[in-house]
Amino acid sequence: xxxxxxxxxxxxxxxxxxxxxxxxxxxxxxxxxxxxxxxxxxxxxxxxxxxxxxxxxxxxxxxxxxxxxxxxxxxxxxxxxxxxxxxxxxxxxxxxxxxxxxxxxxxxxxxxxxxxxxxxxxxxxxxxxxxxxxxxxxxxxxxxxxxxxxxxxxxxxxxxxxxxxxxxxxxxxxxxxxxxxxxxxxxxxxxxxxxxxxxxxxxxxxxxxxxxxxxxxxxxxxxxxxxxxxxxxxxxxxxxxxxxxxxxxxxxxxxxxxxxxxxxxxxxxxxxxxxxxxxxx
Numbered sequence: 001x002x003x004x005x006x007x008x009x010x011x012x013x014x015x016x017x018x019x020x021x022x023x024x025x026x027x028x029x030x031x032x033x034x035x036x037x038x039x040x041x042x043x044x045x046x047x048x049x050x051x052x053x054x055x056x057x058x059x060x061x062x063x064x065x066x067x068x069x070x071x072x073x074x075x076x077x078x079x080x081x082x083x084x085x086x087x088x089x090x091x092x093x094x095x096x097x098x099x100x101x102x103x104x105x106x107x108x109x110x111x112x113x114x115x116x117x118x119x120x121x122x123x124x125x126x127x128x129x130x131x132x133x134x135x136x137x138x139x140x141x142x143x144x145x146x147x148x149x150x151x152x153x154x155x156x157x158x159x160x161x162x163x164x165x166x167x168x169x170x171x172x173x174x175x176x177x178x179x180x181x182x183x184x185x186x187x188x189x190x191x192x193x194x195x196x197x198x199x200x201x202x203x204x205x206x207x208x209x210x211x212x213x214x215x216x217x218x219x220x221x222x223x224x225x226x227x228x229x230x231x232x233x234x235x236x237x238x239x240x241x242x243x244x245x246x247x248x249x250x251x252x253x254x255x256x257x258x259x260x261x262x263x264x265x266x267x268x269x270x271x272x273x274x275x276x277x278x279x280x281x
Contacts, residue, residue, distance in 0.1 A: 002046065002047050003046055003047060005216050005217045005220065007046075008039075008042055008043060008046055008047065008216050008220070009039075009216050010275075010277040010278070011042045011046060011082060011277070011278065012038045012039050012042045012216065013247075013274055013275045013276075013277050014078075014082065014275075014276065014277045014278040014279075015038045015041070015042060015075060015078045015079055015082065016035055016038050016247045016248070016274045017271060017274045017275075017276055017280060018074070018077075018078035018081075018088070018091055018280075018281065019031055019034045019035055019038070019074040019075055019078060020035075020248065020262060020267060020270045020271065020274070021091075021267070021271075021280065021281075022074045022077070022078070022091055022092075022094040022095075023074055023094075023261045023262065024261055024262050024263075024264075024266075024267045025092065025094060026094055026095040026096060026261075027261045028095050028103065028261055029073070029074055029094070029095060029103060029259070029261060030071045030072055030073070030074065030258060030259045031074065031245065031248075031251065031257055031260070031261070031262070032182070032244040032245045032251060032254070032255070032257035032258045032259075033069065033071070033072040033075075033149060033178060033180065033244060033258065034072045034073075034074040034075035035075070035244075035245050035246050035247050035248060035251065036178060036180050036213065036214065036242035036243055036244050036245065036246045037072055037075050037147065037178050037213070037242060038075050038079075038246070038247070039213060039214055039215070039216050039219050039242075039246075040147070040176065040178070040213055040219055040240060040242070041075055041076065041079040041147070042079060042216075043216060043219040043220050043223055044065065044079075044145060044223065045065075045079050045080075045083045046083065047220055047223070048063075048145075048220070048223040048224070048227065049062075049063040049065065049143075049145065050062055050063045050142065050143075051063065051083075053084075054112075055085055055112035055113060057115060059115065059131075059142075060138070060140060061140060061142060062142055063142045063143045063144070063145065064115065064128075064131055064142070064143075064144045064145065065144075065145045065146070065147075066115065066116055066118070066124045066127050066128045066131070066144070066145070066146045066147075067105060067118050067124065067146075067147055068118055068121070068122070068123065068124020068125060068127075068128075068146055068147060068148045068149075068152060069118070069121060069124075069147060069148055069149035069152050069178065070104040070105050070117070070118030070119035070120075071103070071104060071119055071259070072149075072178075073101070073102070073103060073104055073105050074094065076105060076113075077091060077094065077101050077105075077111075078091060080111075080112070080113035080114075081281075082278060083113070085111075085112040085113040086100075086111065086112055086113075088278075088281045089281050090281075091281045092281055103119075104117065104118060104119030105117060105118055105119070121149070121151075121152040121155050122152060122155025122156070122157040122158050123157060124146045124147075124148060125146055125148065125157075125158055125161035125162070125165075125175060126157060126160070126161045126164075128144045128145070128146040128173060128175065129161055129164060129165050129168075129170050129173060131144050132144040132170050132172045132173040133168070133170060135172055136170075136172060141172075142172070143172050143173070143174060143227065143230055144172060144173050144174070145173075145174050145175075145176070146173075146174075146175045146176065147175075147176050147177075147178060148175065148176070148177050148178065149177070149178050149183070150177055150178060150179050150180060150181065150183070150188055150194060150197075151182075151183030151184070151188050151191070153177065153194055153197070154188075154191075154192045154194075159204075162201065162204045162206070163204055165205075165206070165235040166204055166205025166206055166234055166235060167205070169233050169234070170235050171230055171231055171232055171233050171234055171235060171236075172230055172231065173230075173235040173236065174223075174226045174227070174230065174235075174236045174238065175235065175236070175237050175238070176237075176238040176239075176240050177197070177237070177238070177239050177240060178213070178240060178242050179197070179213070179239050179240055179241050179242065180241075180242045180243060180244045181244075182244045182253075182254070182255040182258065183255060183258065184255065184258045184259060185255070186255050187255065197239055198210065198239060201237045201239075205234060206234060206235050206236065206237045207229055207232070207234045207235070207236050207237070208236075208237045208238075208239065209222055209225055209226055209229075209236065209237070209238045209239070210222075210238070210239045210240075210241070211238055211239070211240050211241070212240075212241055213240035213241055213242035213243075214241075214242055214243055214246045219240070222238055222240070223238075226238055244257060244258070245257045247273065247274055248269075248270045248273055248274070249273060250266070250269065250270075251270075
C-alpha cells in the first residue's frame with residue numbers, strides 16, 4: 001500500500017475543502033457529486049493507479065482515467081493538483097475567465113491530467129474502451145479506469161458500450177458508477193428508474209463488484225479486488241454506493257446540491273466540518 005488509510009482520509013478532507021471553496025469562489029459548479037466522489041478519486045490516484053511522473057497525453061505504460069460525468073470537475077481538479085499535475089494554487093481560478101479549470105474539463109486548455117473533454121454525458125465508457133483496446137494492441141499491460149454518474153446511465157450510448165466491451169473481451173477496463181441515487185432533477189428512481197443495475201451489467205457479461213464509496217478502507221479494498229480481476233476475459237464494473245454531498249451535513253443526500261453553490265454562511269458551515277490537512281490554496 002502506497003499510503004495508509006489515515007493519510008488518504010486526510011487528503012480527501014482537503015479535497016472536500018477545495019471543492020466547496022472552488023464552487024463558492026465563482027458561485028457556480030457542482031459540489032454534491034464532487035463531495036460524494038472525493039474518497040474514490042483520492043484512493044484511485046494516490047493508491048490504485050500506476051502513474052508516471054509528469055503528464056504525457058498518450059499515457060503509454062501507465063494506467064489511465066477518464067472522467068465521464070465531467071460536471072464533477074471540482075473534485076477532479078483538486079485531486080489532480082494534489083497528485084502533482086499542477087500547482088494547487090491554480091484551483092483559485094476555477095470557472096474564471098482565461099482559466100484552464102473550466103466547468104467541464106477540456107483538452108484545448110492543455111491542463112495536465114485531462115485526456116478528454118467531458119460533460120456531454122454517456123461518452124466516457126466508449127472512449128475508455130478505445131484506449132483499453134489500444135493498450136492491448138500495443139502489448140501495454142496497464143489498466144483503464146472510468147467514473148460515471150448513475151443518472152448518466154440513462155444515456156443510450158452507455159449501453160452500446162456496455163455490450164461492446166464484454167463481446168470484445170476488454171478485460172483491462174475498470175468502470176465505476178457513482179451510485180448515489182440522485183441527479184439534477186431529483187432521485188433517479190423518480191426521474192427514470194435504473195432498476196437492478198447489478199443484474200443488468202451481469203446480463204451484459206460484466207464482472208460486477210459493489211462497494212461503499214464513502215469509507216476509504218472499503219474503497220481501497222474494492223479497487224484492489226477489481227484490479228485482481230483484470231485480465232480474465234471480462235470488463236469490471238464497480239457499483240459504488242456514495243452519498244451526494246458527503247462530508248457536509250446540510251448537503252448530504254439532497255439533489256438540490258447537485259449544481260448549487262454555497263453562500264458565505266453556508267461555506268463557513270461546510271469548512272467547519274472539513275479539517276484543513278494539506279493547506280488551503
